[in-house]
Amino acid sequence: MAKRVIFHVASLRGGGAERVFVLMANELASRGHDVTLFTWNAEGPNAALRSPAVHLVDFGLPIRGEGYGKSATLKGLLQSARLFRSIDPHAVYSAPEFANLVVALALSLARSRARFFPSFHAAASLPSGSLGARMAIWLSSLVAARATEAITVSAGVGRDIIARGFPKSKVVVINNPLPPAAAPQAYPWQAELAAMGDGPVIATAGRLVPVKDHLTLLRAFALLRASRRARLVVFGEGPLAAELRAYAEESGVRADVLFAGYVNDPAACYAAADLFVLSSTSEGFGNVLVEAMAAGVPVVSTDAPHGPREILGDGRFGALVPVGDAAALAKAMAEMLDHPTSVAILKSRAADFEIERIGDQYEALL
Missing domain, CATH: 3.40.50.2000 (Glycogen Phosphorylase B;)
Structure with missing residues (x-):
């Protein structure tokens, strides 16, 4: 009814x-x-x-x-x-x-x-x-x-x-639902990313605010970049944008970091990525982890309370590292790039969050 x-x-x-x-x-x-x-x-x-x-x-x-x-x-x-x-x-x-x-x-x-x-x-x-x-x-x-x-x-x-x-x-x-798939589109940031050269693409997405702790991610990326080629794309906007750009410049990795701004089409973000990283200090759920997994992109996340550990099955579906630990994050990123979680495992886990399943639970409350 x-x-x-x-x-x-x-x-x-x-x-x-x-x-x-x-x-x-x-x-x-x-x-x-x-x-x-x-x-x-x-x-x-x-x-x-x-x-x-x-x-x-x-x-x-x-x-x-x-x-x-x-x-x-x-x-x-x-x-x-x-x-x-x-x-x-x-x-x-x-x-x-x-x-x-x-x-x-x-x-x-x-x-x-x-x-x-x-x-x-x-x-x-x-x-x-x-x-x-x-x-x-x-x-x-x-x-x-x-x-x-x-x-x-x-x-x-x-x-x-x-x-x-x-x-x-x-x-x-x-749990939060996985958004329905959208038709692929072209965006200016894709050309900017291609112009940055080669190397695997590491992506992150979220508001540029303290709780997302992009600073730790930039520190980890600088450690990783010291030993191998890689590119980092940061999707999101927020009050810390200038500070984060300045740190990327100071740490010598600015040429390999693209601040792409807010993108309302997550599928395009994951399509460009070889690895997705979440560096939050606190995360009630972590929608972006599910979205990345659904696209077949391996993930690394901080063990922020509470969603990442639940989504990643205590580390079975992706790497978990201590909050704020740049060295541990850099190590986990390198290991995941070398030995990525299989696409089949990622997509199977992401299917648990399909919008039809979550919709059934919302409708049941009525």
């Missing part, structure tokens, strides 16, 4: 949670549900992924830095409550943490009886300086009280929110 379903994210910028929700909105709409993607600001690369079958509600609130500010947040909360009264949904999914709090409050203000599924995508150890993020953690008991069930993207994130007081009976683990 078709349901009225709302997926809410605060914006459609280039984050993993935002991409997941657009994909899941598309998937449930394809199954005949009446799906609305609701955001306070629809600007961002993930907007292009929305299926025409998914209704879009955009409040158009201006983003200030990483948030909306106090007055806009209050305005958004009241508008959200009015929207819930108007649509009268059967179910509401939300992410990330501050959006979960806003939806819990808005559903209460609207006196809505909708089933509520807040989604948690980050490890509790993930640092944040924003007042909104800290408030979301402090007031998570409000989310727990209103939630029908909470979705956590890994078992480790589930343990985190249970330790924070979320009832274990309300926690369900649903």
Whole structure:
């Protein structure tokens, strides 16, 4: 039976949670549900992924830095409550943490009886300086009280929110989905990469922010580059871009490092790679690892809490190294280039995260 379903994210910028929700909105709409993607600001690369079958509600609130500010947040909360009264949904999914709090409050203000599924995508150890993020953690008991069930993207994130007081009976683990394959396209960075010469291509993807720890990756690459030819492509944008470029210059590897910016077509990134590396200090799941494996690209990851170890089966499907250890990362990169995990093993593991399987789990909650 078709349901009225709302997926809410605060914006459609280039984050993993935002991409997941657009994909899941598309998937449930394809199954005949009446799906609305609701955001306070629809600007961002993930907007292009929305299926025409998914209704879009955009409040158009201006983003200030990483948030909306106090007055806009209050305005958004009241508008959200009015929207819930108007649509009268059967179910509401939300992410990330501050959006979960806003939806819990808005559903209460609207006196809505909708089933509520807040989604948690980050490890509790993930640092944040924003007042909104800290408030979301402090007031998570409000989310727990209103939630029908909470979705956590890994078992480790589930343990985190249970330790924070979320009832274990309300926690369900649903991993993030593998995006559907896209038709290959040509991009300017591909010509730039070819112009850099030969050598295997090592790729990474993620926002250029401290938690992704690209600095350790650059240090590891400099160690690797001292003994063999290689090229590194960094996909992503963020506040640390200038600092990372400067370090690549200082360490003597700038000519072999391409900062390609944000790319909304992951398939093209993996098609160019001989090895994918994730260097995060904290990772609730690690979508990029699954995407790389699905493309048959071997992976090396830091053992960041919590997703990488779960995705890589304690190291069976890819190498795990200590967080922040450039020497260990360089060694693992060299070994994986010399003895890559077989394509068949990588693709078999990635199939566990196909969007149809994850869609079944989201739909079952309805």
